[in-house]
Amino acid sequence: MKPGTTSAACVALLRRDLALTWRRRGDALNPLLFAVIVVALFPFALGPEAQVLERIAAGTIFVAVLLAALLSLDSLFRSDLDDGSLEQLVLSPHPLSLLLACKIAIHWLTTALPLIAIAPLLAMLLHLPDSVLPVLLAALALATPLLSLIGAICVALTVALRRSGMLLTLLVLPLIVPVLIFGAGACNAAQAGLPYAAPLLWLGAWLVLALVLAPLATAAALKISLT
Amino acid sequence: MNPLVLWFHKLGSPPYFYRFAGRFLPWLYAIALVSGAIGLYGGLVVAPADYQQGDSFRMIYVHVPCAWMSLFVYAFMAANAFVALVWRIKLSETLAMASAPVGAAFTFITLVTGSLWGKPMWGTWWTWDARLTSELVLLFLYLGVIGLYHAIEDVRQAARAAAFLALIGVVNLPIVHYSVVWWNTLHQGQTVSLMGQSKISQSMLWPLLTMAFATHVYFFASLLARARAALLALESGKDWVRAIALAQPTREASAHG
Amino acid sequence: MAEFFHMGGYGAYVWAAYAVFVVVLLADALAPLWQRRGTLRDIAARLRRESKRKTTP
Numbered sequence: 001m002k003p004g005t006t007s008a009a010c011v012a013l014l015r016r017d018l019a020l021t022w023r024r025r026g027d028a029l030n031p032l033l034f035a036v037i038v039v040a041l042f043p044f045a046l047g048p049e050a051q052v053l054e055r056i057a058a059g060t061i062f063v064a065v066l067l068a069a070l071l072s073l074d075s076l077f078r079s080d081l082d083d084g085s086l087e088q089l090v091l092s093p094h095p096l097s098l099l100l101a102c103k104i105a106i107h108w109l110t111t112a113l114p115l116i117a118i119a120p121l122l123a124m125l126l127h128l129p130d131s132v133l134p135v136l137l138a139a140l141a142l143a144t145p146l147l148s149l150i151g152a153i154c155v156a157l158t159v160a161l162r163r164s165g166m167l168l169t170l171l172v173l174p175l176i177v178p179v180l181i182f183g184a185g186a187c188n189a190a191q192a193g194l195p196y197a198a199p200l201l202w203l204g205a206w207l208v209l210a211l212v213l214a215p216l217a218t219a220a221a222l223k224i225s226l227t
Numbered sequence: 228m229n230p231l232v233l234w235f236h237k238l239g240s241p242p243y244f245y246r247f248a249g250r251f252l253p254w255l256y257a258i259a260l261v262s263g264a265i266g267l268y269g270g271l272v273v274a275p276a277d278y279q280q281g282d283s284f285r286m287i288y289v290h291v292p293c294a295w296m297s298l299f300v301y302a303f304m305a306a307n308a309f310v311a312l313v314w315r316i317k318l319s320e321t322l323a324m325a326s327a328p329v330g331a332a333f334t335f336i337t338l339v340t341g342s343l344w345g346k347p348m349w350g351t352w353w354t355w356d357a358r359l360t361s362e363l364v365l366l367f368l369y370l371g372v373i374g375l376y377h378a379i380e381d382v383r384q385a386a387r388a389a390a391f392l393a394l395i396g397v398v399n400l401p402i403v404h405y406s407v408v409w410w411n412t413l414h415q416g417q418t419v420s421l422m423g424q425s426k427i428s429q430s431m432l433w434p435l436l437t438m439a440f441a442t443h444v445y446f447f448a449s450l451l452a453r454a455r456a457a458l459l460a461l462e463s464g465k466d467w468v469r470a471i472a473l474a475q476p477t478r479e480a481s482a483h484g
Numbered sequence: 485m486a487e488f489f490h491m492g493g494y495g496a497y498v499w500a501a502y503a504v505f506v507v508v509l510l511a512d513a514l515a516p517l518w519q520r521r522g523t524l525r526d527i528a529a530r531l532r533r534e535s536k537r538k539t540t541p
Contacts, residue, residue: 154392157391160379161378161379170367173371174403175396178406181409199409217391271488281493281494282493282498285491336508336509339504343497343504344497448513449512456516456519468527473528
């Protein structure tokens with residue numbers, strides 16, 4: 001049997017992953033619900049004063065979104081490993097990193113994009129000033145793909161484990177500290193009336209770097225995990 | 228073949244390394260202990276009290292060498308991880324994984340002594356100062372490497388996965404450090420430095436360097452001891468390990484036989 | 485001597501820092517010893533079991 005072209009393989013993979021997500025669309029809502037719950041808990045703990053909430057809004061939303069994305073990371077390769085299709089991917093004649101990039105892209109589209117979509121709602125709950133909202137959305141748009149890409153490497157390293165929950169968090173945490181610092185930092189700078197372009201540009205630079213390197217690293221990690 | 232290269236290849240063989248390390252270990256421990264004792268004596272007794280910080284500055288002699296070691300050990304681990312992944316040398320895997328707990332121990336000491344130093348100097352146990360924060364992230368990286376290594380059942384696969392994580396950490400560490408520095412300037416945090424701007428005097432410096440030397444030697448001693456133990460477990464089916472195990476007088480053996 | 489332990493009022497901090505240093509490194513030094521002894525004991529026990537199985541049919 002002659003293998004098809006690489007682009008055909010990528011399209012097939014994208015369509016398959018989208019179809020699978022659509023069939024389990026209830027699960028896809030879990031991260032959203034989680035983020036809303038986390039954000040909703042803060043006013044109960046800190047009191048409902050608008051000034052207090054305004055001060056912590058950007059940081060809280062960022063942490064909530066990162067935790068929600070972290071929660072969904074475990075499912076990135078889980079079902080593929082269980083039904084054996086992950087091994088098929090590794091054995092396929094097409095470049096593994098490219099196929100994994102497709103998988104990560106779908107994962108970002110289905111878990112992180114909805115989180116960005118509800119970010120205005122979360123911002124409203126915490127009285128984030130309207131002027132900061134575009135910066136928050138821009139920072140999230142740059143930070144969530146970074147998280148998906150960095151997270152994918154760690155998931156690939158822990159994929160063979162039966163229970164990887166806590167370990168995955170431990171692996172991802174130190175790697176996303178800079179993302180959190182610059183993402184939330186841009187929002188805080190905007191809120192304080194300071195220039196916020198520099199942290200956003202840094203995030204963009206890392207995103208470009210991660211877009212190139214992370215699929216390669218994920219492929220290498222997956223090969224280690226599945227030998 | 229060049230005798231040095233030949234020796235290096237021989238060192239890669241586990242039984243040879245086991246015997247070689249066993250011969251050097253007592254010496255390394257002795258050197259570390261003696262130089263550590265001299266360094267501590269110099270630091271606690273000989274060095275004069277600092278004109279600003281008084282006697283509390285004496286914590287420098289454990290804090291700073293351990294902070295240096297936490298980075299040195301990470302670099303050593305990453306170098307071995309690189310060799311292990313590229314050339315698939317079993318000994319490098321063992322060395323990389325053996326250095327992780329030692330590095331974590333040094334990082335932990337750095338954090339605790341930094342906190343103990345911060346209390347009298349800054350009036351607080353913890354500040355989110357750039358260096359302490361980076362050190363905390365470094366501890367998480369070490370714990371991640373150790374955790375991943377112990378979570379995967381197959382030892383060699385675990386070592387390769389953890390080695391890969393260690394290499395990712397190398398890319399991450401400078402990014403973390405510079406982002407934390409940037410974050411600190413944004414938040415106008417404490418910029419007080421424990422070391423001060425003034426030049427350190429000769430009588431204060433030599434105990435510090437001696438301690439740094441002692442911790443380096445100690446690291447290699449602990450590394451060799453851990454690598455020896457790990458090699459025994461890794462090669463438990465091989466003849467040379469059986470010979471060592473049978474030669475070992477055990478309480479169980481005397482009770483049964 | 486008491487003055488030495490007092491450390492100009494910082495005694496508790498200084499000695500706690502040195503104690504942490506010594507205790508953690510001591511634990512670190514003992515861990516491989518215990519690990520090595522445990523591994524050797526396990527291997528020796530396994531070898532004895534195997535030889536017993538061979539001699540008694």
